Amino acid sequence: MNLPSFATLGTLGLAALLLSGCAALTSVNSEVSSFGEWPAGRSPGTYAFERLPSQQALAAESAALEAAAAPALAKAGFKPVAAGQEPEVLVQVGARAQRTEDSRWDERLWWSGGFGYWRRGHVLSPRWSLAYTDTIRYDREVALLIRDRATGKPLYETRATNEGAYRGDPSLQAAMFEAALLDFPKLGLNPRRVTVALPTTK
Numbered sequence: 001m002n003l004p005s006f007a008t009l010g011t012l013g014l015a016a017l018l019l020s021g022c023a024a025l026t027s028v029n030s031e032v033s034s035f036g037e038w039p040a041g042r043s044p045g046t047y048a049f050e051r052l053p054s055q056q057a058l059a060a061e062s063a064a065l066e067a068a069a070a071p072a073l074a075k076a077g078f079k080p081v082a083a084g085q086e087p088e089v090l091v092q093v094g095a096r097a098q099r100t101e102d103s104r105w106d107e108r109l110w111w112s113g114g115f116g117y118w119r120r121g122h123v124l125s126p127r128w129s130l131a132y133t134d135t136i137r138y139d140r141e142v143a144l145l146i147r148d149r150a151t152g153k154p155l156y157e158t159r160a161t162n163e164g165a166y167r168g169d170p171s172l173q174a175a176m177f178e179a180a181l182l183d184f185p186k187l188g189l190n191p192r193r194v195t196v197a198l199p200t201t202k
Contacts, residue, residue: 045088
């Protein structure tokens with residue numbers, strides 16, 4: 001009887017772990033930091049998105065990001081300005097996802113000799129080299145700035161960050177924007193952990 005190699009077991013185990021993690025993902029944890037001085041007694045009011053020149057050159061991507069932020073703005077009490085009217089505030093949004101690779105071979109343990117089939121100055125067994133692969137991580141962030149339209153004064157700035165094994169999608173960005181605005185207009189400990197539940201699908 002042929003037994004599966006360590007590489008096969010490792011690969012199957014990793015696949016099972018990833019699948020179970022995706023199936024169990026019901027909420028998003030983010031580190032949130034907020035700054036500013038929202039005027040006391042001022043209601044959220046109407047808003048319009050404002051794009052930087054670089055964002056104007058990427059119209060489709062900017063529209064998708066604004067769509068992800070819109071539900072969070074609505075929960076905070078803001079309303080899109082009606083056509084032909086002037087908004088009370090202008091909102092700028094941004095997002096990034098930086099990819100990093102954490103390699104098991106960067107750890108000192110793997111280079112000290114005497115672990116498994118490894119010996120200093122020799123080649124690693126092919127079975128082990130297949131069993132252990134680099135781990136890809138993404139550092140994700142969304143940011144939102146609210147300015148008074150009449151004066152241009154920044155009133156409220158907030159951002160949410162987290163990390164994970166994939167780049168993210170609009171639903172993840174929407175959850176992060178919700179976390180960033182969850183305490184609006186209050187300020188809290190920076191950074192602070194905020195958990196947002198993801199919509200369930202049946």
